[in-house]
Amino acid sequence: xxxxxxxxxxxxxxxxDSNYLHSLYGDDYIYLHEVFATVLNDxxxxxxxxxxxxxxGNLNALKAAVHKIKxxxxxxxxxxxxxxxxxxxxxxxxxxxxxxxNRDFEALKNKMFQSxxxxxxxxxxxxxxxxxSA
Numbered sequence: 086x087x088x089x090x091x092x093x094x095x096x097x098x099x100x101x102d103s104n105y106l107h108s109l110y111g112d113d114y115i116y117l118h119e120v121f122a123t124v125l126n127d128x129x130x131x132x133x134x135x136x137x138x139x140x141x142g143n144l145n146a147l148k149a150a151v152h153k154i155k156x157x158x159x160x161x162x163x164x165x166x167x168x169x170x171x172x173x174x175x176x177x178x179x180x181x182x183x184x185x186x187n188r189d190f191e192a193l194k195n196k197m198f199q200s201x202x203x204x205x206x207x208x209x210x211x212x213x214x215x216x217x218s219a
Contacts, residue, residue, distance in 0.1 A: 095214050097162065100203045106162040115215050121208035124157050125201070131157065132197055139183055139190055148177035151193070158200065161207070166200050169193060 095114055097103040110117050131154040138147040155170040173193050176186055183190070 095211065098203050098207055100165070100200070101162040101207065102164045103162065105159075105164055109160075109162075114211055114218070118208060118211040118215055120160055121204055121211060124161055125204055125208060127157070128201055128204070132194075132201075135197075136194070139186075142183050144177050144180070144183060147183060148174050151177070154197070161204055163200055163203070166196055169196055 094112075097106065106117065110120070131150070135147065135150040135154065138150045151170050151174050155167055155174070158164070158167040158170065170193070173186075173189055176189055180186055
């Protein structure tokens with residue numbers, strides 16, 4: 086026999102730590118949808134700030150910009166990306182110029198782009214899930 090809570094459980098993308106999200110939000114999928122929407126609302130300005138500071142060569146501002154987006158990934162359960170941000174932050178404190186970080190920056194930028202796609206997709210899935218659960 087199926088457990089009723091299993092039937093109504095939301096299945097997250099493999100990039101998302103569903104156990105971590107559950108520890109933060111429980112089964113409040115309506116609130117979780119709001120969190121994903123808020124993250125997406127601020128996402129572009131946060132990534133634009135990272136790009137700007139990388140282009141301007143300001144390592145301290147680049148480190149601060151990456152630090153600012155880092156918790157966003159935790160809010161949506163993307164703890165691996167959060168760790169990648171921390172690693173990049175650490176690198177910013179050890180190099181003399183942003184050019185040295187070129188490969189690492191491109192990798193982080195690509196990961197952030199892919200992450201946005203996952204967040205957008207999960208938000209759409211949450212919207213459908215919530216409308217069917219109402």
